[in-house]
Structure formats: structure tokens, C-alpha cells
Amino acid sequence: MGISQMGLLRSSCSALCHGPRTASVLRPSAVLTRQISMDTQNLVARLNSSGLLRSQCLIGGKWTEAYDGKTIPVHNPATGDVLVNVPCMGGQETNDAISVAYEAFLSWSKLTAAERSKRLRKWYDLLIANKEELGQIITLEQGKPLKEAIGEVNYGAAFIEFSAEEAKRIYGDIIPSPLADRRLLVLKQPVGVVGAITPWNFPLAMITRKVGPALACGCTVVIKPSELTPLTALAAAELALQAGIPPGAVNVVFGNAPEIGDALLASRQVRKITFTGSTAVGKKLMAGAAQTVKKVSLELGGNAPCIIFDDADLEVAVKGALGTKFRNSGQTCVCANRILVQEGIYEKFAIAFSQAVQSMQVGEGFTEGVVQGPLINEAAVQKVESFVKDAVSKGAKVLLGGKRHSLGMTFYEPTVIGDIKNDMLIARNEVFGPVAPLLRFKTEEEAIRIANDTNAGLAAYVFTENVQRMWRVTEALEYGLVGVNEGLVSTEVAPFGGVKESGLGREGSKYGMDEFLEMKYVCFGNISSN
Ligand code: NAP
Numbered sequence: 001m002g003i004s005q006m007g008l009l010r011s012s013c014s015a016l017c018h019g020p021r022t023a024s025v026l027r028p029s030a031v032l033t034r035q036i037s038m039d040t041q042n043l044v045a046r047l048n049s050s051g052l053l054r055s056q057c058l059i060g061g062k063w064t065e066a067y068d069g070k071t072i073p074v075h076n077p078a079t080g081d082v083l084v085n086v087p088c089m090g091g092q093e094t095n096d097a098i099s100v101a102y103e104a105f106l107s108w109s110k111l112t113a114a115e116r117s118k119r120l121r122k123w124y125d126l127l128i129a130n131k132e133e134l135g136q137i138i139t140l141e142q143g144k145p146l147k148e149a150i151g152e153v154n155y156g157a158a159f160i161e162f163s164a165e166e167a168k169r170i171y172g173d174i175i176p177s178p179l180a181d182r183r184l185l186v187l188k189q190p191v192g193v194v195g196a197i198t199p200w201n202f203p204l205a206m207i208t209r210k211v212g213p214a215l216a217c218g219c220t221v222v223i224k225p226s227e228l229t230p231l232t233a234l235a236a237a238e239l240a241l242q243a244g245i246p247p248g249a250v251n252v253v254f255g256n257a258p259e260i261g262d263a264l265l266a267s268r269q270v271r272k273i274t275f276t277g278s279t280a281v282g283k284k285l286m287a288g289a290a291q292t293v294k295k296v297s298l299e300l301g302g303n304a305p306c307i308i309f310d311d312a313d314l315e316v317a318v319k320g321a322l323g324t325k326f327r328n329s330g331q332t333c334v335c336a337n338r339i340l341v342q343e344g345i346y347e348k349f350a351i352a353f354s355q356a357v358q359s360m361q362v363g364e365g366f367t368e369g370v371v372q373g374p375l376i377n378e379a380a381v382q383k384v385e386s387f388v389k390d391a392v393s394k395g396a397k398v399l400l401g402g403k404r405h406s407l408g409m410t411f412y413e414p415t416v417i418g419d420i421k422n423d424m425l426i427a428r429n430e431v432f433g434p435v436a437p438l439l440r441f442k443t444e445e446e447a448i449r450i451a452n453d454t455n456a457g458l459a460a461y462v463f464t465e466n467v468q469r470m471w472r473v474t475e476a477l478e479y480g481l482v483g484v485n486e487g488l489v490s491t492e493v494a495p496f497g498g499v500k501e502s503g504l505g506r507e508g509s510k511y512g513m514d515e516f517l518e519m520k521y522v523c524f525g526n527i528s529s530n
Contacts, residue, residue: 017088017255020069040081043136052133054234055084059093060100061247066255067092072227077143077374077410078364086230088255094263097251101193101220102269104248109190109218113167120164120216123243127157134204134235139365141229142203143373144328146365156205158492159508163212166513170217181528187520190218191295192271195264197224199277200376201331203232206276209507211250217516220249222264228376230254261285268292279501297505297515299497301430302458305451306336310344312463316485318352324461324487326360326414329372330434334459338427340439340447350438354400354416362405374410375433381410384433387426396420422450444469452478457500461487
């Protein structure tokens with residue numbers, strides 16, 4: 001891609017495809033602009049010369065434009081800069097990506113586990129060797145602070161490393177036969193071509209968490225990253241090619257999400273859909289997958305309770321709640337969405353927590369010391385505003401923040417709101433922003449009842465020094481992940497996933513491998529005859 005193809009002009013965010021690339025010069029529009037701390041243009045030029053800033057999709061190892069030439073802009077949410085124009089693909093390109101993935105599956109699945117492992121390990125090494133550049137791309141297109149973005153690269157790459165190791169441990173089974181002349185065994189085989197649809201909040205890790213185990217098992221993939229953050233996916237795919245993962249084994253298409261989704265769902269060659277994103281889209285995909293009875297894994301939205309008991313260590317609780325609430329400016333599926341505080345510690349906690357929140361620096365992700373970036377887009381800010389308005393109109397009290405940040409754009413003040421009730425919008429839905437709602441409770445039973453009173457069941461957190469209570473509450477919580485005196489629980493070695501409407505299946509760990517494997521039972525008969 002040449003620098004001339006980049007539209008380093010300011011423009012309002014738009015999900016709409018533009019006309020053919022030659023005609024897609026973007027016009028500056030009337031949106032807020034502001035001085036940024038780093039020269040975006042120089043940074044983009046540097047990333048471009050590193051070969052990691054790709055602006056075409058990847059199909060069968062070839063960097064490809066949309067067949068009709070249409071493009072979409074990718075924005076820096078902190079500034080409104082258009083970083084680059086990328087293809088706006090649809091069903092036709094997706095069908096071609098599926099065909100090449102199917103071709104590649106026939107050979108990739110035949111490699112030895114040791115060979116697949118070596119290439120995955122090489123991919124991991126390249127991700128780590130390029131972590132600065134990948135982190136910069138994440139910050140540019142997603143907005144999270146650079147340090148946090150590099151943290152995501154380490155975390156995301158770890159799924160590839162773990163998968164490289166686990167590839168060699170995909171064991172089958174031999175079952176003692178009830179009949180003397182038979183031998184029974186179970187083979188584990190790759191499911192086939194996988195459609196992997198991912199969100200914008202972790203542009204790298206949500207991909208590697210799926211693609212690592214898929215490739216390790218012998219599957220090939222068509223990745224559909226969010227159109228808001230496609231550049232990280234393309235950079236990771238470029239490094240996969242460099243690592244010797246064969247053309248066609250990893251494909252990346254994006255643009256018209258429903259069309260791409262429909263093509264993946266309709267194809268009989270795609271045998272598995274793995275999705276991370278909203279519960280609404282997850283339900284559509286699950287229904288669509290029924291057409292061809294595909295395997296489905298879903299990592300969907302959460303509504304995490306963070307329960308702080310009177311007997312908690314206040315310092316540990318404040319640190320833990322801060323970590324789980326404000327990571328990625330509150331835009332993670334495991335962010336505490338409701339902070340339940342027992343009445344005896346409520347006032348003390350509210351003061352200490354608000355002080356800690358107040359000290360967080362907000363700004364553009366490349367600025368030293370910044371820990372809170374912008375929200376992903378205007379719609380996200382409007383959602384936060386509407387939830388805060390609803391809560392305040394029903395009697396909640398803003399203890400800190402509560403409005404857009406003076407930096408403008410999509411920056412929102414880190415906010416603490418007290419006196420939240422469980423029937424307010426903010427307690428029923430993911431706020432997905434830097435707003436911490438505090439709910440007061442009296443007893444352990446009440447806390448458990450409030451915590452479980454939701455259709456979501458992804459992550460929950462408990463802060464207490466009482467060991468019996470730790471066990472009781474952990475076992476009573478209807479959630480897939482529980483952090484006890486800890487706000488950051490995600491790791492590649494542990495199973496990640498939700499119950500109820502938060503999803504199906506698990507990612508990461510040895511359990512995550514099974515999602516990409518079929519079991520084949522084989523019965524050998526008549527073995528005692530010569
Ligand atoms: P989203 O709107 O559901 O989008 C997720 C992905 O689905 C994007 O790539 C999107 O494409 C695509 N998509 C949208 N409509 C589609 C359709 N009809 N067919 C096929 N694909 C479609 O979710 P999001 O706003 O990006 O992400 C935030 C949500 O993800 C939150 O609810 C969060 O809790 C959840 N999440 C869950 C986990 C977890 O592990 N459980 C982790 C991270 C995030 P476009 O972006 O191009 O439209």
C-alpha cells in the first residue's frame with residue numbers, strides 16, 4: 001500500500017462503504033478536531049514502511065481489494081483522523097475466502113502436529129518481535145493507551161504460543177471393549193473450515209484466542225474482524241504468512257457484516273462459527289448456523305457483578321474494582337457493570353474508590369501517563385449518556401464525573417454513581433464505558449440474588465476476607481468466571497466463557513481446543529481371527 005492510498009484527512013465516523021477506491025478520496029467533514037500528542041501522519045508512514053500497515057483484505061495469501069472497489073475508512077477514535085481506507089467486502093469475496101480455506105484445509109490438516117506447532121511458534125515469535133508496532137496500530141484504530149495496547153499484544157500472542165504447545169497434545173482415547181474380538185478407539189480430528197467473527201474492543205486477542213487453537217487442531221479460518229478495527233487483524237495475518245502458515249489457511253475479510261455473516265452461515269464447507277461480540281448478533285448467528293448444523297461457540301456480552309463485602313480488605317477491593325471496571329475505558333465484556341457494596345463498608349468504599357478514579361489520567365493513547373482513552377465512537381458515548389441520565393432521573397447520585405470529557409471527541413469522564421438500583425438501565429445492560437455504578441446491599445443472600453438477577457453470566461467478582469464466604473458465594477454465582485479478591489482474571493491457560501445468555505463454549509486453555517475438534521469413534525471388529 002502506498003502512502004497515497006491513505007486518507008489522512010479528518011472525517012466523521014461512517015459505517016457506510018464508499019465507492020470504488022479510486023473515487024474514495026475522503027472529504028474532511030465538520031467534526032471536532034484537536035491537536036494530538038504524536039504526529040499521526042509520521043507514525044502511519046513509519047508503520048507503512050514496516051510492512052505491517054496493510055489496507056487490503058487477505059484471501060488465499062493474496063492482498064485483495066473489494067471486487068467492486070468499494071472502501072470504508074478506518075478512524076482514530078481519539079482524533080477523528082482517517083488512518084486508511086480499506087476494502088468493503090461482501091458475500092462474493094467471502095465465498096472465495098471459504099473456497100481457498102477449504103483447499104488449504106486439505107493440506108494443513110495433514111501436516112503433523114509438530115509441524116503445525118513450529119509454525120504457530122514462529123507466528124508467536126513474530127508477534128512479540130513486532131509488539132511495539134502492533135501496539136501502535138491498536139492504539140491508533142481502537143484508542144486504548146499504548147501500554148495497555150502492548151499488554152494486549154502480549155496477551156493475544158500468548159494464545160498462539162499456548163496453541164503451539166497444545167497442538168502436540170491432541171490425544172485420542174482407547175476404550176476397553178466389552179467384546180473380546182473388538183478394539184474401540186476415539187480419534188480427534190479438526191472440524192474443518194472455521195468462520196471467526198470478532199469485535200473491536202480487543203482487535204488482536206479476540207482473533208488469536210480463536211485462530212490459535214483452530215490452526216493447532218488442523219482447521220483453517222476465515223476471519224471477519226470488526227470494520228472499526230481491521231488493521232490489527234491484517235497486521236497479524238501478514239505475520240502469519242511470514243511465519244509460514246500457508247496461503248489460504250488464514251483469510252481476512254470485512255465490510256458488509258450481515259452479508260459476510262450470511263455467506264459463512266450458508267456455506268456447507270464452513271463447519272464451525274466462533275463469535276465474540278454482542279448477545280444480539282450472537283443469537284442471530286446461532287439461529288443461522290442451524291441451516292447447516294454447524295458447531296457454534298459464542299463469547300457474548302456480560303453484566304458482571306463485583307461484590308464487596310463488609311469484611312473485604314478495602315485497599316484490595318478498590319484496586320480490584322478499579323482494574324475490572326476501567327480497563328479499556330470500561331469497554332470489555334468482563335468489566336464490572338454493577339459494583340455491589342455491603343452497607344457497612346459502602347461509604348468508606350465510595351470515598352476511596354472515587355479518589356482512585358479521580359486520579360486516572362484521560363487522553364489520547366500515545367500520551368505518557370494516560371490510562372483512559374476515548375470510547376470507540378459517538379454511538380458508544382450516547383449510550384453511556386442515556387444510561388447515566390436514566391439512573392439520575394430515578395434517584396442515583398453522581399459522585400464523580402458524569403459527563404463528556406472536556407477533551408471532546410468521544411472522551412468521557414471516569415464516573416462513579418451511587419445509589420443505583422438493580423432495575424435501572426445501567427444495571428440491566430452493559431454500559432460499556434467508564435461508569436462505575438454502586439449498589440448498596442445488606443446481606444449475602446441479597447447480594448447473590450441481585451448478582452444472579454440477569455440473563456448474562458460471564459464474569460463476576462467477589463471481595464471478602466472470609467474463606468467460607470468465598471466458597472459459598474463463588475459456588476452460588478451463575479457465572480462462567482469468578483475472580484475472588486482479584487479483578488483481572490483472563491489468561492491463556494484458563495478457560496474463558498459464559499453461561500446463560502453470555503455464551504456457549506470456552507476459549508483458551510486445554511478446554512478451548514475441543515471447540516475445534518470432532519470426535520470419531522472407530523470400532524475394529526473380528527480382530528481375533530487369523
Ligand atoms: P457486535 O456488534 O456484535 O460485533 C461483533 C462482530 O460481529 C463484528 O465483527 C461485527 O462486524 C460483526 N457483526 C455484526 N453484525 C453481524 C451479522 N449480522 N453477521 C455477522 N457478523 C456481524 O459487538 P461489538 O459491539 O463489536 O462488541 C461489543 C460486544 O462484544 C459487547 O457486548 C461485549 O460484551 C462483547 N464481547 C464479549 C467478549 C467475550 O469474550 N464474551 C469479549 C469481547 C467482547 P462490524 O463491526 O463490522 O459491524
